[in-house]
Amino acid sequence: METKFQFAKELIYEAGRYIRDNMTHNLVIEEKSGFDDLVTDLDKAVQELMVKRIHSAYPEDHFFAEEDGLVSDIDDGSVWVLDPIDGTVNFIVQGCDFAVMIAYYENSVGQFGLIYDVMNDILYSGGGQFDVTANGKSLPSFHDRPLRRSLIGGNSAMCAQNVMGIADLGRRTLGIRGIGSAGLSICRVLEGRFIAYFSNIAPWDYAAGSIMGEKLGYIVLDLCGHKPDYKTRQMIMFVPQAKLKEIQKYIK
């Protein structure tokens, strides 16, 4: 597993370099489900690069990835969950605040996760048998603190409609930050910057964070407090296990 983890680290750095080297060309932008759900030719090229490299090294392994309908189940043997560019809108419009994500499962057990903040060159990785680190420095387990001295991560559309009661929870905290990348929001939780994160996201958005988070006292749950399905887009919370009951007073 150590070899596979090292391979994944090298791969995610290569994907990041590829994005940085190619992000200034004229992106071909396509709309998926609507004008605000975008994909670029670079998302696809980066996923292709990752799939190709993994397939060469581990030809028996399966894929569950954001683009091109590569959707194996995570209990289908050895499965790589890939998000070539998490925060595609930020990537297109801001040129920052986006990430590459890799999660690796064996028979539905998460072995390691990686989230690479491409423009800040920070790699969050670990989980399973590996320490969770940011650029090699260990991240601490969750330390308790009051909601009223904490920030949460979410998105403005959910706040506008008080989805899941997130606006109610927000009023009990110092505020809600919306940075537009599930991966980087989850990293802020892992770093102790946000106390929790809430969004409507897909398995490739939360898989890597979920594997790392488990090691540090965090858990990914759906709206009803169940494990998410790892198949569809769902309302998700990424919260400290120790804070779950308190948060569930507001999040319903």
Next chain:
Amino acid sequence: METKFQFAKELIYEAGRYIRDNMTHNLVIEEKSGFDDLVTDLDKAVQELMVKRIHSAYPEDHFFAEEDGLVSDIDDGSVWVLDPIDGTVNFIVQGCDFAVMIAYYENSVGQFGLIYDVMNDILYSGGGQFDVTANGKSLPSFHDRPLRRSLIGGNSAMCAQNVMGIADLGRRTLGIRGIGSAGLSICRVLEGRFIAYFSNIAPWDYAAGSIMGEKLGYIVLDLCGHKPDYKTRQMIMFVPQAKLKEIQKYIK
């Protein structure tokens, strides 16, 4: 004026260093108007440092600053508008995404503004007779693009209540980002990352950005489309002049 601008740059770097050197000590946190309106001993110390340096160099000049009730009018001769730590909550909770801000006025005419992103070590400065730069690199004037291919900056509490129609405008764009610092949000507009920014803020929050923005085609206005009063906290928009009419269809 060149000398004064250079002085301001050196001062803001000194303030940033002071914050970085002292931010790990046990902060003394006080509540101002409520549990979510915070100030620390470091906000006060940094302001004191800046006021002392300016007073030594320019003993006749006046101050309009966030802490300690230093509130000269901006038409009161030579006036320094100071925000020692913009984004105090981010500073306390996240240890990032905060800024130091300086604006300088002579008889109510903005001469230059500076916003220093302390943890990323990026200084945005200029306006008046000076080029607007980020770490010395010129920032371009506003270039037009459609709202549906743009992000806006705002805050989640305003979205939750659709204040000023910001949630309505948000639905016409690719989304709303909330980073929790007026200064850094304004910088994202100046960099072309957000197309506009909306918040309920005070003069020290928008003064520096307003001076820089004017040079690049942006304008600071209140809810009704008037120049803000430069005295009280107001609902403010920081928008491209060329986009004002289109934005005002939603922001009311």
